[in-house]
Each structure stands twice: as C-alpha cells, then as structure tokens.
Amino acid sequence: MPLKTVFSTEIQHLSILNEHGKFDAKLGKDVIPDKDLIMLYEHMSVCRQLDEVAFKLQRSGRMGTYPQNMGQEATSLGAAYALEKTDWLVPCYRENCGLFYRGLPMEYILLHWMGDERGNAIPRELYMTPLAIPIGTQMLHATGLAWASKYRGEKQIACTFFGDGATSEGDFHEAANFAANLDIPVIFFCQNNFWAISVPGKIQCSAPTIAQRGIAYGMDCFQCDGNDIFAVVKTVRDAAKYVRDKSRPVFIEAVTYRLGDHTTADDARRYRDQAEVDMWKQRDPLIRVRQFLKEKKLWNDSKEAAMKERAEKAVTAAVERAENITPPNRNDFFDYMYAELPDELREQRDTMQTHSLGQDPAQIAQPVDSH
Amino acid sequence: MANLTLVQAINLALVQEMEKDDRVMILGEDVGPNGGVFRVTEGLHKRFGAARVVDSPLAESGIIGTSIGLAMAGLRPVPEIQFDGFLGPAYDQICSHAARMRTRTRGAFTVPLTIRVPVGGGIHAPELHSDSPENIYAHTPGLKVVMPSSPYDAKGLLIAAIRDPDPVIFFEPKRIYRAFREEVPEDEYVLPIGKARTVCEGTELTIVSWGASVVQCMQAIEKSGKSIELIDLRTIYPFDMDAVETSVKKTGRCVIVHEAPRTGGFGAEIAARIMEKCFLHLEAPVQRVAGFDTIMPYYKLELDYMPDAARVGRAIDDVAAY
Numbered sequence: 001m002p003l004k005t006v007f008s009t010e011i012q013h014l015s016i017l018n019e020h021g022k023f024d025a026k027l028g029k030d031v032i033p034d035k036d037l038i039m040l041y042e043h044m045s046v047c048r049q050l051d052e053v054a055f056k057l058q059r060s061g062r063m064g065t066y067p068q069n070m071g072q073e074a075t076s077l078g079a080a081y082a083l084e085k086t087d088w089l090v091p092c093y094r095e096n097c098g099l100f101y102r103g104l105p106m107e108y109i110l111l112h113w114m115g116d117e118r119g120n121a122i123p124r125e126l127y128m129t130p131l132a133i134p135i136g137t138q139m140l141h142a143t144g145l146a147w148a149s150k151y152r153g154e155k156q157i158a159c160t161f162f163g164d165g166a167t168s169e170g171d172f173h174e175a176a177n178f179a180a181n182l183d184i185p186v187i188f189f190c191q192n193n194f195w196a197i198s199v200p201g202k203i204q205c206s207a208p209t210i211a212q213r214g215i216a217y218g219m220d221c222f223q224c225d226g227n228d229i230f231a232v233v234k235t236v237r238d239a240a241k242y243v244r245d246k247s248r249p250v251f252i253e254a255v256t257y258r259l260g261d262h263t264t265a266d267d268a269r270r271y272r273d274q275a276e277v278d279m280w281k282q283r284d285p286l287i288r289v290r291q292f293l294k295e296k297k298l299w300n301d302s303k304e305a306a307m308k309e310r311a312e313k314a315v316t317a318a319v320e321r322a323e324n325i326t327p328p329n330r331n332d333f334f335d336y337m338y339a340e341l342p343d344e345l346r347e348q349r350d351t352m353q354t355h356s357l358g359q360d361p362a363q364i365a366q367p368v369d370s371h
Numbered sequence: 372m373a374n375l376t377l378v379q380a381i382n383l384a385l386v387q388e389m390e391k392d393d394r395v396m397i398l399g400e401d402v403g404p405n406g407g408v409f410r411v412t413e414g415l416h417k418r419f420g421a422a423r424v425v426d427s428p429l430a431e432s433g434i435i436g437t438s439i440g441l442a443m444a445g446l447r448p449v450p451e452i453q454f455d456g457f458l459g460p461a462y463d464q465i466c467s468h469a470a471r472m473r474t475r476t477r478g479a480f481t482v483p484l485t486i487r488v489p490v491g492g493g494i495h496a497p498e499l500h501s502d503s504p505e506n507i508y509a510h511t512p513g514l515k516v517v518m519p520s521s522p523y524d525a526k527g528l529l530i531a532a533i534r535d536p537d538p539v540i541f542f543e544p545k546r547i548y549r550a551f552r553e554e555v556p557e558d559e560y561v562l563p564i565g566k567a568r569t570v571c572e573g574t575e576l577t578i579v580s581w582g583a584s585v586v587q588c589m590q591a592i593e594k595s596g597k598s599i600e601l602i603d604l605r606t607i608y609p610f611d612m613d614a615v616e617t618s619v620k621k622t623g624r625c626v627i628v629h630e631a632p633r634t635g636g637f638g639a640e641i642a643a644r645i646m647e648k649c650f651l652h653l654e655a656p657v658q659r660v661a662g663f664d665t666i667m668p669y670y671k672l673e674l675d676y677m678p679d680a681a682r683v684g685r686a687i688d689d690v691a692a693y
Binding site: 121173345 | 432442443445446448468474475513535536565608609610613
C-alpha cells in the first residue's frame with residue numbers, strides 16, 4: 001500500500017462541572033471531597049478579594065502595575081491542589097491562587113508589584129519559583145528543575161504555567177523538545193485565556209486546539225475546562241501520576257478567560273467586545289462551585305457572608321503587612337548581585353551617597369581661584 | 372606535571388571536578404560520545420555516563436534555560452555553547468534570568484552555572500564561528516566573565532568557575548586551543564576569578580590584554596626591545612583594576628589589546644578607569660589596539676581584522692614616543 005496513515009491522533013476535552021452547574025457524577029467521582037471543595041472555594045474567593053483590593057491599591061497610587069487573576073483562579077489552584085507539596089510550581093504571573101494554596105503569603109505577591117524584590121524571596125520549602133516576567137522563558141527552568149530531580153533519582157516533578165501567547169515563543173518549543181526527548185518529568189500547563197494583552201489567540205495558534213501543539217513532541221496532550229475546578233484537578237492529577245511514573249512530560253491546555261484587563265495599565269475595552277466578556281462572566285469558576293455547593297446544601301448565604309468577612313480580613317492583613325514592611329535597604333541591590341561583592345561594586349555601594357562614580361578623590365581638580 | 376594543551380587542561384579540570392562533585396554535569400551539542408567539536412569533553416561520556424554528560428537538542432536557549440533550572444535545584448551544570456556566534460539565542464536566558472536570579476530573589480535562589488564557550492578568530496572557521504562577544508556579557512550585571520590565555524590558567528580558572536556560586540561565562544580562545552603546551556599540575560588548583568596575571572614585568576609601558584591576544588602581545592614585546600609589563604586580565608568581569616592601576620602608575624603609559632570591536636569594547640572601560648585612577652601619572656594617552664568596528668570578515672581576511680604583533684608593535688612605538 002503506497003499511501004497509508006502513519007500517525008493520527010485526537011484531543012480529548014474534559015468537563016465535569018459545566019457552566020450550567022451540571023455535574024458529571026461518573027467522571028467527578030472522588031475527584032474532590034466536599035470539605036476540600038469548600039476549602040478550594042474559599043481560596044478562590046480570597047484570591048478574588050485580593051484582586052479587587054489590589055486594583056484599588058494601584059488606582060490610588062499605593063501599588064504599581066498589577067495583573068488581575070480574575071476568572072482564572074481555578075487553573076493554578078486545581079493544579080496546585082492535585083500536585084504533591086514538593087512538586088515544583090513554576091509560574092508566569094497570573095497564578096496567585098495556586099501559589100497561595102501552596103502556602104505563599106499573599107504579601108509576597110503584593111510586594112512584588114509594589115516594586116520590592118523581597119516579594120520574590122520565596123521560602124525554599126514552598127517549591128515554587130518567583131514570578132517570571134519575560135514570556136515563556138520559565139518553561140525551560142521547570143524542565144531543568146524536573147531534570148535535576150530525575151538526575152538525583154527523586155520522584156519530584158515540575159509543573160510550569162504559561163498562557164496561549166507563550167506558546168508562540170521559541171523557548172516553549174525548546175522546553176517541550178528538551179523535556180520530551182530527554183524524558184524529563186514536567187507538566188506544561190497552558191492557561192489559554194484567549195488574549196495576549198490585545199492579541200487574540202488565533203494570531204498565536206491557528207490549529208483547532210493549543211493542546212495539539214504538544215503532540216508534535218511526542219507528548220500526551222489533554223484539554224480541560226479551566227474554569228471547572230473538578231476538570232482541572234482530575235486532568236492534572238492523572239497527568240502527574242503518569243509524569244511521575246513514566247518520567248515523561250505532558251501538555252495540558254486549560255481553557256479559561258481573563259475577565260480583567262491584562263494589567264492595570266491596560267484597557268481591554270479597546271480591543272474586545274463586552275458581549276464576549278459577559279458570556280465568560282457566566283462561566284466564572286467561582287459561580288459554578290458556589291451553586292454546586294448550595295445545591296448540595298454545603299453552602300448558604302450566611303456562610304458566604306461569613307467567608308466574605310474572613311476574606312476581607314485576610315486581605316486587609318496582607319496589605320498591612322506589605323505596606324508596613326521596613327523600607328528596603330539601598331545596599332541590597334548591590335549586596336545580592338554576587339555571593340561575594342567584587343571590589344568595584346563595593347566601592348560603588350560605599351560611595352553612592354558621597355561621590356560621583358568612582359573618581360579617585362585625590363585627582364579631582366581643585367576650583368581655580370578666580371580673583 | 373604534564374605538558375598539556377589548553378584543550379587537555381580544560382578536559383582535565385572537567386574530569387577532576389566531576390570526580391569530586393557529583394552535582395557537576397555537562398550538557399550541550401555534541402558533547403557526548405563525540406567529545407565536543409573541539410574534543411574538549413573527549414572521554415567524559417564514557418567515563419561518567421550519559422546522565423552526567425548529556426547530548427542536548429540543538430537549541431542554545433534551551434541549553435542555558437534548562438541549566439538555570441538545574442542550577443536552581445542545586446546542581447552545578449557546565450553547559451557548552453558550541454561557538455561564540457551561537458551565544459546570541461541564549462542571551463535572553465543569560466541576562467533575563469541567570470544574571471539576575473540572586474538579586475531579584477534577594478538570595479532565595481542562585482544560579483551556579485559555568486557556560487563554556489569557544490571564542491574568537493584565527494582558525495579559518497566559517498561565519499559566526501570567530502566572534503568575540505565578551506564585552507556584551509561583561510556589561511550584563513550579575514555575570515562573571517573569564518577568558519584564560521594558557522593551559523595552566525585554563526585549568527585553575529575553570530575549576531574556580533565551576534565552584535563559583537554565581538554564573539560564569541568561561542570563554543576559551545579557540546586559536547590557542549592547541550597552539551602550545553605548558554606544564555600543568557596533575558593536582559587540582561584554583562586560580563581566583565578577578566585576579567590578573569603579570570606575564571612579564573617592565574618599566575616603560577604597560578600592555579593590558581586577555582585571551583589569544585596575549586600571545587600576539589608577547590611577540591610584539593619581544594620584537595620591541597623595550598621594558599614592557601604585560602598584564603593578562605584573565606577575568607574580564609570583575610576585572611583586576613588594582614593590577615592595572617599599579618602597573619600604569621609605574622610605567623605611565625598603557626596600550627590595551629583585544630580582539631573584539633573597539634567601540635564600546637572592554638578596552639574603553641579600562642581606559643576610562645585608568646583616567647579616573649592614574650590621570651596624574653600618565654605620560655601619554657591610553658591607546659587601544661582592537662578589532663575594527665566591522666563584522667568579523669570571512670576567514671580569508673580574518674588576519675587583517677585581528678590585532679597582530681605588528682599592530683601592537685605600532686601602538687607600542689606611538690605610545691612610547693609620545
């Protein structure tokens with residue numbers, strides 16, 4: 001037979017709790033116990049509260065540019081919940097909910113966007129890397145971190161988060177190619193939120209799914225409803241087991257939506273229709289979990305009100321801690337350049353308040369007497 | 372003691388560091404069974420196995436980006452970028468992450484990696500195989516930039532680089548990979564990063580250089596018949612200004628020699644610092660002998676581009692006669 005099919009594939013999309021509140025009991029069995037679901041819902045609510053407060057802090061001049069997470073809470077949260085506590089989380093910058101779930105105090109994120117590097121001084125035991133600002137570069141770090149685990153014969157894996165736009169970057173290709181060809185246990189978790197600032201997804205990828213990009217590397221690829229916490233948890237949990245057992249990467253596309261602007265410096269009304277935003281507001285990951293909990297009689301308005309109060313308190317306390325931190329020491333931007341400060345930098349640091357930059361005082365000309 | 376080429380000295384340093392510390396691993400293009408295109412990693416794959424000497428996909432950003440992750444996890448990766456001209460694709464990872472990780476996390480994460488890169492011209496290589504980009508990296512805060520000019524220095528400096536807790540770019544002047552041999556101790560030893568070497572002492576003039584150009588400078592000094600002090604910087608950043616200052620204050624005259632283009636080259640920084648520190652001691656303007664501000668020509672004309680003993684000799688004469 002001169003012409004035959006040598007490869008064919010398909011991409012499966014997983015949805016368990018859909019936007020209309022319909023729950024697939026078979027697929028959703030044992031995915032999230034009720035008490036955990038309540039806890040996860042609280043996490044999403046606190047994260048949403050932080051987003052609202054952060055927006056106001058920026059508008060009132062108390063914080064710099066900030067990227068809201070609104071609408072995407074279930075993606076990073078579901079992943080962090082499904083992973084082991086020692087698996088690396090390698091985020092971009094819209095994964096607050098998952099990072100907070102893992103244990104990152106909220107003020108770290110606030111400090112980062114308040115222009116303070118101490119927000120990146122993430123405790124080692126949290127197994128997460130700091131926010132990555134250039135797009136897509138962190139996928140290679142995740143691959144390296146997971147590679148180190150494999151090198152040491154450990155079972156730790158890495159999960160790296162990025163958006164649809166990042167899959168256009170060369171580093172995405174290089175990371176996927178390294179991970180697949182060197183059998184590195186890493187999860188590539190794409191949060192397809194349809195917009196890279198103002199550029200729509202179709203300019204990043206003209207294939208029907210982003211998930212299928214992983215197929216070219218020989219990876220198993222999955223798509224799930226990223227606004228459905230059940231679907232995210234099940235997808236990541238199953239993927240993590242495979243990645244850990246087989247030391248192979250997988251690619252996950254979680255379909256979600258950025259309900260807010262790209263950052264506080266952006267105005268999304270310039271480039272997208274309100275009707276589209278309104279449609280996605282109906283698919284909000286918080287709304288469907290709340291309704292689901294209410295239907296199961298696990299939640300009611302008074303619990304919601306009490307939780308709102310807790311969320312407000314927690315966020316207010318985080319803002320206070322961020323704003324009341326001691327001012328940064330100006331020596332710090334020298335002292336952390338190298339393990340040991342080179343003489344030249346030491347001189348620059350020690351004379352920054354008293355000299356120009358390095359001129360030997362003995363050689364500075366004396367003013368000429370002008371009489 | 373063994374009489375080794377620069378390639379052999381580097382190979383020996385890699386072997387000894389890998390024997391000593393199982394966190395040290397090598398990755399790059401063709402570094403495995405092939406032993407690297409210059410045979411620098413010859414025998415290492417066989418000796419240490421495929422897990423520690425890794426043939427990577429052909430992707431420079433990938434090599435450095437994954438090395439950053441490996442280093443953040445506590446390993447000591449020694450990636451090889453096959454040629455100077457192919458360092459460009461890795462620049463984003465080097466400057467946006469490796470160089471700034473310690474400071475942007477206030478020490479929570481560090482990137483102890485050593486990037487080995489053959490550098491410079493003079494071996495009749497194809498396009499983009501002969502460049503001298505050291506100043507780009509010296510100008511990127513957070514990196515250390517090293518370039519040895521002899522087998523003895525190469526071994527001691529590479530061991531220092533691998534053990535250094537911060538990212539080091541280790542440039543290997545390919546023109547002198549096998550140009551001469553030198554006695555290199557079998558035992559491991561460390562030459563401190565940031566310390567220059569006085570190749571020869573003199574009183575009339577100072578030459579500051581690094582890498583393969585040091586050899587051209589030695590030839591020029593021999594021909595000149597003058598008492599000239601030659602300082603091999605060995606480390607471009609952080610560079611040993613004390614050694615330069617002491618010498619220039621003694622001689623009052625200075626020529627700086629490097630293969631990279633003149634404008635914005637590291638020679639400009641050294642000249643400015645000499646002005647700051649030694650102005651009242653200078654008997655002549657500092658002069659630079661450098662590559663031209665052109666694209667490195669294909670190899671038929673490469674010797675016209677690179678500073679040679681004759682051009683260094685003219686600078687010596689000019690500065691001495693001023």
